[in-house]
Amino acid sequence: MCNNCDYTIHGRHHHFGWDNSFVPAERVAPGSTIEFQCLDAGGGQLQADSTVSDIAKLDFAKVNPVTGPIFVEGAEPGDALKVTIEMFKPSGFGWTANIPGFGLLADDFKEPALNIWKYDAASLEPALFGKNARVPLKPFAGTIGNALAEKGHHSVVPPRRVGGNLDIRDLAAGTTLYLPVEVAGALFSVGDTHAAQGDGEVCGTAIESPMDVVLKLDLVKDTRLKTPRFTTPGPVTRHLDAKGYEVTTGIGPDLMTGAREAVAQMVDLLSGRYGIDPVEAYMLASVCGDLRISEIVDMPNWVVSFYFPRCVFE
Secondary structure, three states, X not given: OOOOOOEEEOOOOEEOOEOOOOOOOEEEOOOEEEEEEEOOOOOOOOOOOXXXXXXXXXXXXXXXXXXXXXXXXXXXXXXXXXEEEEEEEEOOXXXXXXXXXXOOOOOOOOOOEEEEEEOOOOOOOOEEEOOOEEEOOOOEEEEEEOOOOOOOOEOOOOEEOOEEEOOOOOOOXXXXXXXXXXXXXXXXXXXXXXXXXXXXXXXXXXXXXXEEEEEEEEEEOOOOOOOOEEEOOOOOOXXXXXXXXXXXXXXXXXXXXXXXXXXXXXXXXXXXXXXXOHHHHHHHHHHHOEEEEEEOOOOOOEEEEEEEEHHHOO
């Protein structure tokens, strides 16, 4: 429990998808500090003793649960909800999976795969993957957002103009996030917590890990913000930068094709150099490698790069 928090929202107060008719789990004043108990993206369907056979048993109607919603008093359409991300309380357990039909290279990796992670929740020392790889950790919430103005139930899977499944690694402790408000009270929710993820989350999963999140919710009136924006407290890749990167590229007239090519080349490099199964290289790339658009003006071809931190193996 959070001693300095105004409220604690227990994990049982979770929902699937966005719907502005959901009854709030709590009504709070602007400036309140709240601890949210968040489930992992699988909603607890995968545990420390799970095996790859459990991937086929996943109920996809129960993925990406978010804790909330929170009604912020005085929030009105046109305002921005200011979310100060104060801290994370990790669990020490996580999982990464290749789920058939999902991910950037779904056509190449059609069989399920699963890696169960155990990490030190206190020290957040790099987590062991296989025999030799150690992945630096940086907890954040993958799904964080407000309810949409449109009535009805909306899937939690795609990101939206009011936030949602953003999967932005830099929404970590110390970051301040601003979210557009489209309904009275904002109806804010958060979940899908990760212990680590690369930019792009290329296999479709990160280190999916249940944890508690402490946030301060405030209002900025009449900002007319169109999409989320955020401010980081400092450098965002210090946990990865120390020994440089291996970088592969994809070049051509289509950014998605270029992204796939850059990732596929990195999978080949990692599996060949370190003797790991290609699907393991793919999952490893998802939790710590970064997709970047390196060039997008010299038509007809664009350059997509994939950066893999050398510190994972060195």
